[in-house]
Amino acid sequence: MISHQSALILHGLEISDLDLRRVHLTNLRGPGRSGRHVCQHVAEPAIGAVTVIGEVQVTPAPRAVVESILSTSYPVAVSVVDAALRARLATTDELLELVRRFGRRHGVRAALRAVAFGDGRAESVGESRMRVLLAVLGLPAPIPQAVITDRSGEFVARVDFLLAEWDVVVEFDGTGKYADRDALVAEKLREDRIRDLGYQVVRATWSDLSTPAAFAARLHRAVNRAGPARHRS
Incomplete structure (x- = not known):
């Protein structure tokens, strides 16, 4: 599975300030191995279907947004949500529901705040x-x-x-x-x-x-x- 950050780019989102020093992946076949440069996540909640862009399997856009904002700062999370709403890759209700499915995972509360604050009228990260x-x-x-x-x-x-x-x-x-x-x-x-x-x-x-x-x-x-x-x- 491709990284969540790369999935956002392939889905056409403008992103900035995401920490790319460690690549985050969702592994469909178990927890996988995490190390200094790669962090593999279990597919929980389960991914119903993957998206194919070209010949590349990527995380569906709403899931890529949520996975990314769970592991970043609140201001950066807001910019990612705004971009997703502007591109109509997801709705606020879809993102809120998906974040809630992650239960008590670290970053859920901040992600919920970012989604609730999101506004697709913002035309840039700045x-x-x-x-x-x-x-x-x-x-x-x-x-x-x-x-x-x-x-x-x-x-x-x-x-x-x-x-x-x-x-x-x-x-x-x-x-x-x-x-x-x-x-x-x-x-x-x-x-x-x-x-x-x-x-x-x-x-x-x-x-x-x-x-x-x-x-x-x-x-x-x-x-x-x-x-x-x-x-x-």
Whole structure:
């Protein structure tokens, strides 16, 4: 049986930060042998059927998701769940039911939290990790992929996150987001239009995820500047 991490890749999921130093496998014929580089799991609960991609037998997508999130950190687990929901490889109910079938195995409680928190509207690993950070900061759940319109109802932008209580927009800038100068200029003009409507815009990068204190301070300053959200008609 192929590793759970490799199965996710073959199923087309974007994954990041999974610990690949030790390969996790499900053995259909017993516990197998585990060592420094390989960890073989008994197929409990039983796997009803395998999936074949090309000529390779892989763990079915929902099972691969659950097996992977059982052995990783909560933020990474959320990014895997988000990607699975976005790709429609599984539903939240399917993942919850499958996690519960693992009983008291280590990681089940965190996996249940990650699945319950999952949201397929997150369009990248960075956005998934940002959702986790915003929750850790104690903020109300943001609206992912929120549509901003002007006062006449004309479309202005679709933003990564909207903190609707304060008219604060959070944009996550991953690497390579702006391929050329024209794209960068267009993004600056787009952001100007958003600010002209009264929104505060806070940009975040990967470094903010690993050192969140400065980001949290910038975000709270934006919230204070924005004040309570205004009704927009």
